[in-house]
Amino acid sequence: xxxxxxxxxxxxxxxxxxxxxxxxxxxxxxxxxxxxxxxxxxxxxxxxxxxxxxxxxxxxxxxxxxxxxxxxxxxxxxxxxxxxxxxxxxxxxxxxxxxxxxxxxxxxxx
Amino acid sequence: xxxxxxxxxxxxxxxxxxxxxxxxxxxxxxxxxxxxxxxxxxxxxxxxxxxxxxxxxxxxxxxxxxxxxxxxxxxxxxxxxxxxxxxxxxxxxxxxxxxxxxxxxxxxxxxxx
Numbered sequence: 001x002x003x004x005x006x007x008x009x010x011x012x013x014x015x016x017x018x019x020x021x022x023x024x025x026x027x028x029x030x031x032x033x034x035x036x037x038x039x040x041x042x043x044x045x046x047x048x049x050x051x052x053x054x055x056x057x058x059x060x061x062x063x064x065x066x067x068x069x070x071x072x073x074x075x076x077x078x079x080x081x082x083x084x085x086x087x088x089x090x091x092x093x094x095x096x097x098x099x100x101x102x103x104x105x106x107x108x109x110x
Numbered sequence: 111x112x113x114x115x116x117x118x119x120x121x122x123x124x125x126x127x128x129x130x131x132x133x134x135x136x137x138x139x140x141x142x143x144x145x146x147x148x149x150x151x152x153x154x155x156x157x158x159x160x161x162x163x164x165x166x167x168x169x170x171x172x173x174x175x176x177x178x179x180x181x182x183x184x185x186x187x188x189x190x191x192x193x194x195x196x197x198x199x200x201x202x203x204x205x206x207x208x209x210x211x212x213x214x215x216x217x218x219x220x221x222x223x
Contacts, residue, residue, distance in 0.1 A: 043214040
């Protein structure tokens, strides 16, 4: 059974701080990794994808992947109250599907 | 990215009836999926909608309960049959792009009374 683990939070950070979200996965042969943001009552929105070891930056977001440790993280710099949402880590399955973690709820306090 | 629409956005249905949800993608995609998100939970894959053939269901989901059609590369339907209150959930379709990125529709919120 392929599993994706996330700390459910809530994670609370002050405005302007760095938010760090973490995820581990069980299937060593996984090749694709994604972070989705989900606002309450909305569907998941893709914010980052990463496929190779190292860092990938997009604006205020940085995804980090370490396949040896089976670890994926998302850093949000200069956190804003509008970043308050649930962040879902997802790992690509062999059939093109996604296996999701339970999500981490982030709260950014003004 | 892809633009995905779903209809209806929400519905309230009586126990024992069925609801069919439509999913339309603005471009041809090879793979479409249906997920369920129960209140306060993460997303669980129901099935892969295969174009021109029977859907591939995940463990715990069966065709009699969740029949799926995919007549072409941009459209799919999910029917939730013989509804019970336990089926109250959000149902989401998604499309896989050649970039391996997957995008979701806005979801259908189903309440069974």
